[in-house]
Amino acid sequence: MRYIIIGAGAIGGTVGGRLAEAGQEVVLVARGAHRTALAEDGLRLRVPEGELTHQLPVVAGPDELGTLRADDVLVLAVKTQDSEAALQAWGPAPVAGGGTAAERLPLVCAQNGVESPRLALRRFRRVYAVCVWLPSTHREPGVVSAAGTPLTGILHLGRYPHGADDAIRSIAADLEKAHFEAPVVADVARWQYAKLLSNLGNTLEAVSGPVSGPSAEALLERVRAEGAAVLDAAGIAYTSVEEQRAARGDKVTLVPLDGVPRGGGSSWQSLSRGAGSIEADYLNGEIALLGRLHGVPTPLNELLQRLANAFAQQRKAPGSLPLPELIRLADDAVGALRAD
Numbered sequence: 001m002r003y004i005i006i007g008a009g010a011i012g013g014t015v016g017g018r019l020a021e022a023g024q025e026v027v028l029v030a031r032g033a034h035r036t037a038l039a040e041d042g043l044r045l046r047v048p049e050g051e052l053t054h055q056l057p058v059v060a061g062p063d064e065l066g067t068l069r070a071d072d073v074l075v076l077a078v079k080t081q082d083s084e085a086a087l088q089a090w091g092p093a094p095v096a097g098g099g100t101a102a103e104r105l106p107l108v109c110a111q112n113g114v115e116s117p118r119l120a121l122r123r124f125r126r127v128y129a130v131c132v133w134l135p136s137t138h139r140e141p142g143v144v145s146a147a148g149t150p151l152t153g154i155l156h157l158g159r160y161p162h163g164a165d166d167a168i169r170s171i172a173a174d175l176e177k178a179h180f181e182a183p184v185v186a187d188v189a190r191w192q193y194a195k196l197l198s199n200l201g202n203t204l205e206a207v208s209g210p211v212s213g214p215s216a217e218a219l220l221e222r223v224r225a226e227g228a229a230v231l232d233a234a235g236i237a238y239t240s241v242e243e244q245r246a247a248r249g250d251k252v253t254l255v256p257l258d259g260v261p262r263g264g265g266s267s268w269q270s271l272s273r274g275a276g277s278i279e280a281d282y283l284n285g286e287i288a289l290l291g292r293l294h295g296v297p298t299p300l301n302e303l304l305q306r307l308a309n310a311f312a313q314q315r316k317a318p319g320s321l322p323l324p325e326l327i328r329l330a331d332d333a334v335g336a337l338r339a340d
């Protein structure tokens with residue numbers, strides 16, 4: 001199989017680099033300065049063993065590859081707000097022997113949130129989803145780091161919306177040879193919704209900095225409780241904290257790379273790169289959407305969604321809203337709801 005990694009950033013760069021290291025054929029899809037750096041100097045993947053450089057083919061889109069191969073696997077690893085454009089670009093690509101990528105190739109969504117596989121299923125026939133437990137970082141062109149050890153990450157994966165087949169079992173087998181644990185599950189959405197709850201803190205960290213200390217932890221707890229209430233009201237199943245802990249154990253422990261601790265999570269990284277957009281509409285915004293559909297108020301998630309979007313659009317520095325100010329805004333949002 002040949003893996004085409006659409007969005008070779010933190011997740012895509014790590015998965016692509018590790019698969020290449022394990023002997024798989026990999027093509028990276030990237031744009032802008034990152035694409036130039038990958039083409040000129042290779043992918044510099046920093047992992048606990050050191051910096052590994054992978055000189056891999058890099059393209060901006062399907063036209064540069066010509067006809068795709070029947071054994072190609074598309075791995076979608078862009079932020080969710082970029083999924084639709086990527087799906088539009090890659091879906092119509094012709095495949096050897098006839099038909100298009102959307103008709104013939106497996107598309108694996110290696111992303112947070114729950115929206116991308118739904119978007120993909122509008123266009124692609126064979127969609128797979130991944131619950132991505134893989135802390136990684138991409139802050140400068142050409143460089144990606146993944147500080148997890150002894151495993152780089154744990155990737156629960158399955159056919160979307162449910163089930164499993166030989167294609168995903170083959171992909172999982174390749175990942176298992178590449179520093180990942182890759183359990184194939186028939187209910188991948190259950191893992192993704194649980195991860196969604198944990199990712200509700202991404203925006204909190206992005207706007208106010210690391211979630212540490214009792215005040216930040218208490219706020220995060222309230223944000224997640226809103227999320228859980230919404231999922232419960234919607235009748236959506238999600239894996240318990242205990243089940244996740246049992247699956248993950250200490251298998252992905254972060255170590256400082258070059259003596260430097262990891263910065264923040266993926267949304268924090270969007271702000272720190274001044275990307276101009278952030279995934280909040282598909283993390284806290286997913287909870288706001290479900291809350292509106294099922295009659296559950298979600299003032300805290302709405303607040304974080306709004307603040308994170310404003311931070312991204314105005315290119316504000318991550319962590320620059322003091323925590324006491326955020327807590328005041330949160331209390332006001334809840335108070336305004338009660339007064340309604």
Ligand SMILES: NC(=O)C1=CN([C@@H]2O[C@H](COP(=O)(O)OP(=O)(O)OC[C@H]3O[C@@H](n4cnc5c(N)ncnc54)[C@H](OP(=O)(O)O)[C@@H]3O)[C@@H](O)[C@H]2O)C=CC1
Nearest residue numbers: 007009010011030031077078082111112132135136138266
């Ligand atoms: N980072 C992490 O630790 C984790 C991330 N995740 C999830 O994984 C997904 C990917 O996140 P992450 O890897 O952090 O994101 P990154 O921003 O690091 O990587 C995405 C890359 O895709 C590029 N891109 C976007 N659209 C296109 C396109 N049409 N063509 C080519 N390149 C494109 C982006 O370019 P540009 O910078 O120009 O936008 C960027 O380089 C998200 O859903 C995230 O929530 C899950 C677990 C952990």
Ligand SMILES: CC(C)(CO)C(=O)C(=O)O
Nearest residue numbers: 112134135264265266267
């Ligand atoms: C790895 C984790 C949980 C936190 O960094 C994440 O999912 C993210 O950064 O989006």
